[in-house]
Amino acid sequence: MDSSAESVLLADSPYHNPVLNIGDDSKKQKIREILKGFILSVSKVKKIVDVFSEEMRLGLEANPSRKSCFYMANTFVTDYPDGTEDCDVLAMDIGGSNLRVMLCRLKPGTEPEFRVQHYELTADQRSGTSAEQFFDQLAKNIGDFISKNPDISDKRLPLGFTFSFGYEQLALDKSKILQMGIQTNFPDAYGKCAVQFLRDAIARQGVNVDVISIANDVTTTLMYGMYLKPETYVSYILGSGMNAGYLEKVDRIGRIDPLKTFDKPVESIIVNTECGFLGDDGAIDYVKTRWDMELDEESMIPHSYGFEKLVGAFFFGDLIRRSLLTLAENQLFVGGLITDALKQKDSIKAPDASLVENDKSDDFVTKLLQRLGYTSAQITKDDIEIVKYVCSQIAVRNAQLIAANIASVVDRIDKPFIRVAIDGSFYKKHPKLHTLITDFIVELVPNNKKVELFLADDGSGKGSALIAAVAVKQRQKS
Template identity: 65%
Template sequence: MDSISDSLLLESSPFHNPVLTIGDQNRKQKVYELLKEYVLTVPKLRRIMAMFEEEMRLGLETKPSRPSVFYMCNTFVTDCPDGTEEGDVLSMDLGSTNLRLLLTRLKPGKEPEFSVKHYDINTEHRRGKPEKLFDYLAVCIEDFVNTNPDIGGKRLPFGMTFSFGYDQTALNVGIIKQFGIDTDLPEAIGKDAVKYLQDAIDRKGLKVDVLSVSNDTTATLAYGMYLKPDTYIGFILGSGTNTCYLENVDRIEKIDPLKTFGTKTESVILNLENGFLGDNGSIDFVKTKWDLEIDNESLFPHNYGFEKLLGGVWIGDLVRRSLLSLSENHVFLGGVIRNELKEKDSIKGPDVSLIESDKTDGSVIALLQRLGYSSQQITKDDIEIVRYVCALIGVRNAQLAAANLSAVVQRIDKPMVRIAIDGSLYKKHPKLHKLMTDFIGELIPNRKFELFLAEDGSGKGSAFIAAVAAKHRQKS
């Protein structure tokens, strides 16, 4: 870089700023030139931070100068688990095609015990009448209760993680806005997901009370709060991405605590839904031509702009498109282009994580052979180029996540802020944790923070939210 204003974070470190190690200097410089859009300077990252700070502020104002692109949703989670919760709690994590049911056994002063069972949800239940889906969920709940006979006679609190779009109007009310592309239940739009489920449970005669509904990010934060003190942020980095955090109620203009919660409360978890940042083109300055291609060809063009930069669903295709472009420019695999390299999803997120994990050349060779190249066509330089592309995109992913989280840590303004993270990309990519930690440390050097894995937080966390709700119900 020519000036300090264009500096890079940890510029001299090849771990944080990948270097292509091939002998042909002309080829190396051409690769650098073709991929330079992936390299994010400090000013660009600080600009992303400033955008996060502004959107959070606007999203909390009663009369903002313009609407925020963040939803800043009130989750109605005002009380956090503190270790005094006890008893058996059921919870579920409902996705597009699968369901996980969990039994969480809580005893003060002891580690919680978890048991889990997975169920498939076929197309028949994801189309047509909503009652078909929710009655099937009740059948699964009945089966799960029957597999744990010692809980069958008790009335059980139940926490629901609902991974679809909904508006929350109470802790146990989630008005459905939309389903994913695999689910089409038009009659359910505008109705309460909790009521649908509770009615189906009641029709089965089960002793189960649905006390809460949350999304995966909120559930991850709730579980993180149980695991470690000073946990204020929940972050998902898996197929997609999202952030939530614990906000002081007196800093939220648009919420009247007594009217909203019926009681005085100090704090509440807010769900950013920050994946929408950039839908108006505001973050095009960090996008490459391949990001724009992916967006334009997606099911929802010009939507989920920030999420498409970070989510594991897209990282593999970014690698593929970049390698295809390098091949078209005759700096990769001799310019030979197999049909497989042109096919969307021929490289997936797990491939990238595997390559980043593998100290040998085996995973790169296996990938290229899967794409139709023979071992004779694959040179050592080609292998190094694949490694470089994967590392470069991984670093950008970590930098954008770091800018996101740094802005939220600044907003919270506590002596120590712990960040509970869940999601397949964060769990499986071997470098993301350290990269994110180091980049956050550079962006906000005077802040104390810690990133940690709250594994399976999306399922376990809803149990803790329901457990706290049950504890309060018993007191009232």
């Protein structure tokens, strides 16, 4: 592989370095010049790997030379399912737009049974002003689920809670249940943890459950991945947002004294990196385009979650829209005609990009442009090819950045074969991301390591049930 500053990964492959298929060379050159910020050199990608590695190292040190931008949070998950679990547990998985409540029935020697119910979280609920009302709604949903499953209605069941919504810090109570503090626009939320909010709401609603564990989705996905496949040491979330977790040896965590922290010898724990904050200090501005900067400035929390905004699906579609708008402003796309829809924020979303990548007949691209207000007569073959090129080019950059992130995590694991469990709708539904990320990782990790990515579908919820089941088993032993 050519490692010069101007070379790119897998330079000879049009799959990994998209080609703009239009006949006008002058127009092609102008388009590529405007969009060149999305093309990352080998040196830039490798620099991202190094920056990730440095932030992880600093985040684990007892006395770092400076504070890491990662939390590198101790999840207190030190035990893992081994097939001897024998219990019924509930799990609740809350994300940015939906809520899942599930029953997990575990019996030794049999496949686990999962029953899942989805509940919508409305925009008002997600952006309301009362944390108490928000958690009351969650408790009501749990109660509704129990009422629809009469075979568990007379039991007091343990509940595992996956909470990956609106938090910025971690706390731990004396009973050593991981509690994820929340920093949100709820004015009554500060200083109180999510578990206590949920327990109080459950008591108010008269729901017969016992909250015994809480973790975020990257932790639960790793737990589920470990359950599904051996040699799974890393987890990754790639949906609206992103995060990475992995299994770390305790003796490599300078700020942890195992006996004081866990009251027992512990070999390894799951670490939640919270690595989406990379770049909040401007350290990776060299991979950002003008459109990335605009999206950040206009976001709910500017200058925060910098890396997450680069690769998460939440911003992906509008990054495409803004790029196309700029090309139209430069008379290089749809004849310079700019519709109200093309100017409207989020009129293109990540699922649209996935469908574009899957479109073999150009039918969907045509329908997308028509949805944006263009008539069939206004849409040319060049316009269709430009949409496809923009979607592919931004997907490639996403994959390179994610591969750099995963490569840096893999580098910390002293194993020749490492599986990475991935959950999230963006990874699941985009037709190219799995292959792109896999191939770029091969280019970035040493030859003596093999990395395999796999979908741990619904891992954030099912893993939460497994964490609760392990907690039940620990209680039974003690």
